[in-house]
Amino acid sequence: xxxxxxxYFNDFAAYESFLxxxxxxxxxxxxxxxxxxxxxxxxxxxxxxxIDHYENTLARFSHASSYVGCLASAEAQVDRHQQAxxxxxxxxxxxxxxxxxxxRALRGVDDATFESFASRxxxxxxxxxxxxxxxxxxxxxxxxxxxxxxxxxxxxxHAWGRxxxxxxxxxxxxxxxxxxxxxxxPVSQRRSIMASPDRAVRLAAFRGGNEAxxxxxxxxxxxxxxxxxxxxxxxxxxxxxxxxxAALEQAAISEATLDAMMAAVAGxxxxxxxxxxxxxxxxxxTSLAWCDLEAPFEIGTPEAPIPWDEACARVSRSFHRxxxxxxxxxxxxxxxxxxxxxxxxxxxxxxxxxxxxxxDETRIYMTYQGTAGDVSTLAHEAGHAFHAEAMRxxxxxxxxxxxxxxxxxxxxxxxxxxxxxxxxxxIDDAGRARMLGDGxxxxxxxxxxxxxxxxxxxxxxxxxxxxEVPVARISELMSTAQRRVVGTVLEEGxxxxxxxxxxxxxxxxxxxxYNFPYTFGFLLSRxxxxxxxxxxxxxxxxxxxxxxxxxxxxxxxxxxxxxxxNLESEAFWRRAIESLEPDLAxxxxxxPKVFHTSK
Numbered sequence: 087x088x089x090x091x092x093x094y095f096n097d098f099a100a101y102e103s104f105l106x107x108x109x110x111x112x113x114x115x116x117x118x119x120x121x122x123x124x125x126x127x128x129x130x131x132x133x134x135x136x137i138d139h140y141e142n143t144l145a146r147f148s149h150a151s152s153y154v155g156c157l158a159s160a161e162a163q164v165d166r167h168q169q170a171x172x173x174x175x176x177x178x179x180x181x182x183x184x185x186x187x188x189x190r191a192l193r194g195v196d197d198a199t200f201e202s203f204a205s206r207x208x209x210x211x212x213x214x215x216x217x218x219x220x221x222x223x224x225x226x227x228x229x230x231x232x233x234x235x236x237x238x239x240x241x242x243x244h245a246w247g248r249x250x251x252x253x254x255x256x257x258x259x260x261x262x263x264x265x266x267x268x269x270x271x272p273v274s275q276r277r278s279i280m281a282s283p284d285r286a287v288r289l290a291a292f293r294g295g296n297e298a299x300x301x302x303x304x305x306x307x308x309x310x311x312x313x314x315x316x317x318x319x320x321x322x323x324x325x326x327x328x329x330x331x332a333a334l335e336q337a338a339i340s341e342a343t344l345d346a347m348m349a350a351v352a353g354x355x356x357x358x359x360x361x362x363x364x365x366x367x368x369x370x371x372t373s374l375a376w377c378d379l380e381a382p383f384e385i386g387t388p389e390a391p392i393p394w395d396e397a398c399a400r401v402s403r404s405f406h407r408x409x410x411x412x413x414x415x416x417x418x419x420x421x422x423x424x425x426x427x428x429x430x431x432x433x434x435x436x437x438x439x440x441x442x443x444x445x446d447e448t449r450i451y452m453t454y455q456g457t458a459g460d461v462s463t464l465a466h467e468a469g470h471a472f473h474a475e476a477m478r479x480x481x482x483x484x485x486x487x488x489x490x491x492x493x494x495x496x497x498x499x500x501x502x503x504x505x506x507x508x509x510x511x512x513i514d515d516a517g518r519a520r521m522l523g524d525g526x527x528x529x530x531x532x533x534x535x536x537x538x539x540x541x542x543x544x545x546x547x548x549x550x551x552x553x554e555v556p557v558a559r560i561s562e563l564m565s566t567a568q569r570r571v572v573g574t575v576l577e578e579g580x581x582x583x584x585x586x587x588x589x590x591x592x593x594x595x596x597x598x599x600y601n602f603p604y605t606f607g608f609l610l611s612r613x614x615x616x617x618x619x620x621x622x623x624x625x626x627x628x629x630x631x632x633x634x635x636x637x638x639x640x641x642x643x644x645x646x647x648x649x650x651x652n653l654e655s656e657a658f659w660r661r662a663i664e665s666l667e668p669d670l671a672x673x674x675x676x677x678p679k680v681f682h683t684s685k
Contacts, residue, residue, distance in 0.1 A: 087160045089449055090423040094153040094442065098166070101153055105177065108146050112180045115139050119187040120229075125195050130203050133191055137212060140184055141482040147181050148482075149444035150174060156426070156440065159451050162255030163432040168248075175244050179236040185219070186232045192216065193223030214638045215483040222335070225324045235320060239595075243316040246309040247595035253305060254590065255434045259298035262290050273298060273588075274435035278455040281380050285369065292377035292582070299587045306587040307557035313595055314550045329547040333599035338488035339606070339641045342654040347606060348540075350659035351533055355571065357666050358533040361526045362575045364674060368681040375580030376568060379530055382458065383523035383673075385516050385680045391456030394427060401465045404506020405499075408618070409626040412502075415475050416468050419448065424471075425464075427454040436590055437463050439470035439496075443485065446478050458524055462500050469499025476633040487636035489597070491644065493607020494614065495633055500528070501615045519680045522673040529666050532608035534571050539601040542567040542586065560586055606641075609662040613651065616665055 095101040115136070122132050154174045158167040192200065200220065204213045226232055257273040264286040271279075279291040299306070318329065326332055334341055366374050368384045392400075398420050406413030419425065424447065437452035448471040454460045473495035477485050504525050507513070513521070545563050549555050555563075561583035568581045586592055591600040614632075618625045632648040642653040652658055 087156075087426050088423065088428050089156065089160070089426040089451075091153060091156055091449070093445055093447060094149065094156075098170075101150065101170075104146070105150050105173070108143065108150060109177055109180070112143055112147075112177065112184065115143060116180065116183055116187065119184065119191075122187075122191070124193070125191045125199060125203055127199065127202070129191075130199075130206070133188075133203065134206055134209050137188075137209060137483070140188070141212075143181065143184065144482045145443035147177060149442040151178065152440040152442045152449065155438075156449050156451065158251075159434045159436075159438070160426045161432055162251070162434045168252065171248060171251075172240075175248070176240050179240050179244075182236045183233050186226065186229060186236075188216075188219045189222050189226050189232075190229050192220040193226070195220070211481055212483040215486070218335075225326055225331075227323050231323070239316070243313055244595045246312045247593050250306065250309045250590075250593040251434065253302055255432065257298055257302065259291075259294040261294050263287065264290065272431050272433065272435075274433050274453055275429055275455070276588075277380070277435065278429075278453065278457060278460065280377055281382065281457050281459050283382050283384055285378070285381070288377050288381055289375075292375075295588065296582070296584050299584045303557050303561075303584065303587050306593075307555075307560055309593060310546075310560065310586065311550065311554045313593065314547055315554070317598055318547065318551055330544065330599055333597070333602075336488060336597050337490045337603055337606070337641070338639075339490050340654060343640075343642050344602070346654055346656040347609065347659045348537070348602075350609075350656050350663060351537055351605060354660060354663035355533050355537070355573075357663060357670065358530045359573055359575050360670060361530050362534075362572070364670070364677065365523075366575065368677070371577075373575050373577035373580065375577055376572075376582040376585065378580075379535060380459070380527065382527070383519065383681070385519045385523065389458065389520070392458065392461060393456070394454055397454065397456075397461040397464055400461055400507060401468060401503055403510070404465070404503045405468070407506045407509060408502045408623065411630070412472055412626070415472050419450065419468065419471055422447075424448060425450040425452070427452055427464075429453045429455055437467055439467045439474070441471070441474040443482055446475075448474050458520065459527075462503060462524060462528075465499045465503035466496040469496035472499070473633050473636070476630050477637065480634065480637070484637045488641065489600070489603035490606045490610075490641050491633075491636040493603050494610040495607075497528075497604075497607045497611035498614055498629070501525075501611055505615075505619075515676055516680045519673055519676045522669050522676070526666065526669055526673060528608060532605045533663070536601050536605045538564075538567045538571045539589070539591070540599065540605075541571065543592065543599055543601070546586075609659055610645075610653075612662040612665050613658065614649070616661075617649070 095104065119136055123129055125133055151174050154170045158171045161167055203209060204216050227235070254273060258270050259273055259276060261269045261271050261279065263269070264284070273295060276291050276295040280288045282288055321329065321332065334344060362374055365378070365381070365383055366372055402413055402416055405416050433453055439448055439450050441448040450467040450471060452460070452463055452467060454464070470492060473492060504521055507521060542564050545567065546555060546560065549559070564586045565581040565583045569576055594600050614629060628649065632644065635644050635648050638644065645651040645653050
């Protein structure tokens with residue numbers, strides 16, 4: 087592994103000892119709380135003390151689960167790591183039982199009793215979490231049933247997720263290179279290859295990968311059906327009005343916010359389709375396949391692979407221009423070896439940032455293969471890392487920010503990278519066009535790709551209510567969503583019916599409808615970036631203040647109180663989408679100079 091994990095634990099035995107103590111403490115606290123009556127003037131002091139013990143447990147669990155997540159992702163084929171992942175999942179189930187005790191304590195409590203409790207000095211800064219638990223009380227089963235669901239989940243819904251993780255980490259595909267070479271590669275490397283400027287390479291990776299996913303589609307289909315079936319059963323028991331209801335709570339956004347954003351996206355998708363049409367023109371084509379969506383524009387001579395050290399330098403320079411605090415933290419992350427980046431067999435696909443609330447450290451995981459997109463991924467994950475750093479010192483219950491606001495920090499990092507590289511003033515027309523193309527490629531992802539995933543998942547859950555959905559039908563739902571959103575620029579037969587199988591996000595068991603927060607974060611970041619461009623570096627302290635508050639309220643409340651923005655207005659989201667139009671116009675103007683087909 088590239089990263090240094092010794093500050094977590096000196097060795098695996100130390101981790102096991104730590105987790106053993108955590109498991110014992112968690113059981114003791116659960117036993118103690120289960121006998122305490124719900125919140126009242128008599129039990130107020132007891133529950134206040136329990137919050138302190140719970141937060142200590144929560145912080146230690148974040149430390150242990152972050153460590154295991156690092157090991158299991160970077161060395162997925164090590165049996166010990168797989169077993170540790172299963173054990174940490176069991177510990178997580180016990181921890182969820184503890185939170186249910188607080189839900190029980192607050193369920194049905196009158197306003198006066200709640201206000202008295204939430205106003206206690208030791209509890210006051212945890213009020214948002216208390217309000218969340220109080221709301222959850224309306225959508226929970228009895229404590230006994232919730233505890234049973236948590237126990238069964240470890241060998242049920244979460245086991246299906248772990249099965250998919252193991253399958254995807256072991257899966258390989260045959261890469262038939264255009265020059266006749268044939269390599270057997272981990273499927274984790276497929277996405278980067280499909281970002282190649284050579285369409286023949288992209289098509290080969292796409293076909294080889296889908297042959298591999300087709301061989302495992304029955305298992306993937308079973309996992310997807312059982313994950314969704316479990317959720318739907320529990321949703322019905324918890325009286326949730328829709329499949330997306332829990333996702334809204336997890337994302338900490340109002341239904342009005344999601345509706346406003348999706349309405350703006352539907353109305354503004356034409357901008358992203360124009361980007362695809364321009365990309366097709368650059369390729370000498372009139373339409374594109376799904377596997378072309380992440381391809382770079384064919385501009386001038388393809389860039390040589392970017393060495394890892396240069397990737398870090400690019401991110402560092404761009405971050406320092408915006409904020410010495412942000413740039414310094416990124417440099418610290420690189421210097422301390424907190425990033426696992428090298429491609430190798432046995433790594434899981436994807437990229438993530440994880441953090442410990444015990445050491446206040448972060449770790450970044452990715453597979454770096456030298457593309458400009460990989461550099462952008464580094465800036466993206468570094469944005470996540472700085473978000474965690476911005477919340478240093480805040481109590482654990484006020485640090486549980488939702489994905490919607492998490493993605494705003496990461497995507498903002500990507501925008502700062504692009505802006506910093508532009509301002510260096512050393513790029514020619516082709517380089518400028520590539521950067522514009524990369525940014526507009528993100529628009530394609532977040533205004534077309536992510537909405538496809540949302541529409542697919544919503545349609546799949548509606549059909550899953552009636553029974554298990556066959557693999558062929560799952561693939562049909564995916565193709566239908568792709569054609570509906572992308573429109574006529576998607577070439578005939580160019581859809582990817584097995585995209586559902588290859589996308590890890592559909593198989594995450596701790597969160598449903600994982601994808602729409604990315605569009606939320608992309609558009610929110612563009613709106614914040616407009617503010618940064620208008621106000622300059624003086625905006626950055628406001629951005630940091632915004633990040634620090636992200637665990638304290640729903641997204642629209644945080645944005646209103648720290649930035650004065652209204653996220654429940656479609657106009658807010660439309661402005662963010664419209665900010666793409668000048669970039670598109672500039673790229674169109676550069677096209678005759680730099681596109682291959684213009685020569």
